[in-house]
Amino acid sequence: MSDIRLNRRTFIQSTTAALALSAFGGGAAFAQDQRLRFIWWGSQERADRTNKAVAAYLEANPGLTVDGEFVGWSDYWTRLATQVAGRNAPDLIQMDYRYIFEYARRGALLPLDEYLGGALSIADFGENNINAGKVDGKLYGINLGVNSSAALYDAAAWEAAGATPPSQAITWDQFAANCEAFAKANTRANFYATADASGLEPSFELWLRQQGKALYNDDGKVGYEPADAAAWFTYWAEIRKAGGCVPPDVQALDTLTIETNPLTTGYAATGFAHSNQFVGYQKLNKAKLVISAYPVREGGQPGHYYKPSMLLSLSAGTQAAEAAVKLANFFVADPTGVNILGVERGVPASDAMRAQLGTTLDDTSQQMVTYIADIEDVVGALPPPPPKGAGEIAFTLTRISQEVAFEAKSAEEGGEQLVSEATSILERA
Amino acid sequence: MTSQTSLGAAVPAGGRIASPGRIRRALGRNAPGYLFLLPWLLGFFGLTLGPAIASLWLSFTNYDLLQSPTFVGTANYVRIATADPKFAAAMKVTFLYVVLSVPLKLAFALLVAMAFNRGIRGLPLYRAIFYLPSLLGTSVAIAVLWRQLFAADGLVNAALANFGIIGPSWISNPNYSLYTLVILSVWQFGSPMIIFLAGLRQIPTDMYEAASLDGASKTRQFFKITLPLLTPVIFFNFVIQTIDAFKAFTPAFIISEGTGGPINSTLFYTLYLYQEAFGFFRMGYASALAWVLVVIIAIFTAFSFLSARYWVHYDD
Structure with a gap:
C-alpha cells in the first residue's frame, strides 16, 4: 500500500476512471465484494446487539460488507420513505406490521417465498408467526420476534400501598378500585398508581377487543361506536378524579417513548408498553419492574394478541438478495445470531431457538419470555393490519383524550369527535 | 439559466438592446465575478429556487413519496380553505404567537437598547452577552433547556416554590404552553436590540439638549424625539421579526x-x-400549506409597507 505513489497524472486518470465506473452502475465493478445496507429503528441497546450479531456473521462470511443505519421510530418512516422514493432503498429493511401492506403492495419489497426451505429456514415458526409477514399470500417479512401489549409495574410501590397490581386475574373495575386504594394509601407525594392510558392506542384496542370489537374492522373501517369511546374516556376520567392516575399535564409529557413514560419519569407505579420494551424499561428504571397482562373484562373475550414486534424485509431492488436472505436467516434461525440479539426485538418465533435461548438469558429477558407464554389464555387472533391513516388516528386519540382530561370536552363529546375524525381520516387516506 | 442572468447584466445603462457580441464581451468581463458567485448561484438554483418551483407543482398533486404524484388540481387549496379544522387551529396558534411575541420582543429590545445607550462601562461585553440568546435561540439545545425550565419539576417551579406557589407543568398544560414559547422568543431580543442601539446612536444629541432647555421631561423627550426618529428602525425590526415569527418551528417542535x-x-x-x-406523508397537501404561508406573509408584509407611510418618518 505504502509503495504505491501517485503522481498528478495517474491520480487524475484513476479518479476519472473511478468516476466513470461509478457512473456505470457503481458496485457492479466489485462483484465479489458484496455490500449490504441494513436499516432499523431502535435504541442504542438494539444497535449494539445488532452490530455485534452482524460482526459475528461477517467473521464467518468474508467478502461481505454490511452498512448498518439506525434511527428513532418517529424519524424512521420518513427516512425510509425518502430512500424508497429516491430509488435508494437499503437491502434489508426492518419493517412494522403497520406498514408492510403499504410497502408490499407498492412493489417496494421482495417476495421471499422462493427462499423458504432453502436459505431461509423458518418452518418451525408456526403458521401464525409466518403468516404475520404475508401480504396477499406472499411472504414479504420475516418475523423478528413475538410481543404483545403489557402492563409494567413497580411491585414494591404497589406493595407499599397495600394494593393489588394489574394482572389478568383482576377486572377493569377492580383495577380502578385498586388505583383508588393506592391513592388513599398516599405513600409518596406526586406519585400515582398508574399512567393515564386513555390516549394510548394499544390500551384502547385491547379494551375494545375484550368486548368483541376492534379498532378497525376487516374492511378497514372504524370498528367501534362513539359510545364505546365515551365509555373508555369515562372509565379513565373516574380514575383521574379519584387521584388514581397521573394528572393530565403529567400524562401530556409522555411522547410514547420509554424515556417519557410516567413510569420512567417517576410519576406512576404502572405504565403500559410493548412487551419487548421490558428490557429497555428495566434499564431506565431503578425500581424492579414486573411485566403482566392487562386487566380483563368479566365474561369478556381475549384482548391480547401475539404480534410480530417487527419484521425483516428485503427491498425489491436489492442486488444481493441471496446474501441478504442468508443474513436474515442468521438473525432468526442460527443460535449464534439469535443468542446475541436476545429478546430485545421480542421473543424468537422459532420453537427451537426459543428453547436453546433459555439458558443464555438474564433475569429480565427471562421474565419477558415467561410472560409471552403465560398470557396464552388471554390471547386472541391477530387483527388485520391497520388501514392507511391509522397512525394519524392514534395521534388523534391522544389529542382527544387530552381534551377530555383537561375538561375541555365531556367524555361523550370526545367519543363523538373521535369516531367522526377517524372516519374522515380513513376516507381521505 | 446562465444566459438569462447574464442578459440582465449585459444591458448597458443606456438601455440599448445588447447584441450577441456585446453579451459575450460583458460575460467575459464579468466572468470572474460569476465564478466567485458560483457556489451561491448553485445553492440558490439547486437548493432554493428549484425545490420551490417543484413544491408549487406538488401543491396541485397528491404525493406520498412512495407512488408518483397524481394531479388533483386545486383540491388541496380548496380543502385548506373550506374543510381543515387543523389549519384553522394552526392559524390561530400562529397568529396569537405573532401578535404576542413580536411587540413584546421589540419593546424589550428597545428597553435594553436604551439602557445601554446611556453609556455604561463595559458596553461591548454586555452587548455581546445580551446578544448571545439570539444566536442560540433557534437551536435545539435551547429548546431542550426550555423544556427543562418549565417542566413540572423544573427550575421555574422550584423558584415559585420558595413563595409557596405550586406551579403546573407549564409546557404540557394547554393553558400555558404557548406562553412559554412566547417567553422563549422574547428572550431572543438580541438582534433587534443591536439594531435599535445603532438607531439610537444616530439620533443627534443636540435635539435632546434643546428639548431639556425647553423644559421637556424625559418621558416627553422619548415620545417626541426618540420614538419618531426611531420609526424607520422600528419598522425594519417589525417586518423582520414578524416574518420570523410566522416561520417559527424549532421551539414548538422540540x-x-x-x-x-x-x-x-x-x-x-x-x-x-x-x-x-x-x-402523514401528504407532500402535496404540505406543499399547498407552504404556499399559503408564503401568500400570508407576503400580504402581511405588503400591509406593513402600506401602513409605513403613515407612521414611519424618514428624516429627509
Missing part, C-alpha cells in the same frame, strides 16, 4: 416533541406543515 400538543396548543403553522409532510 418542546412538544413534534406533536404540537397538548391539544394542538403549540401547533405552529410550520409544525402542522411538517406533520402533514413527514408524519
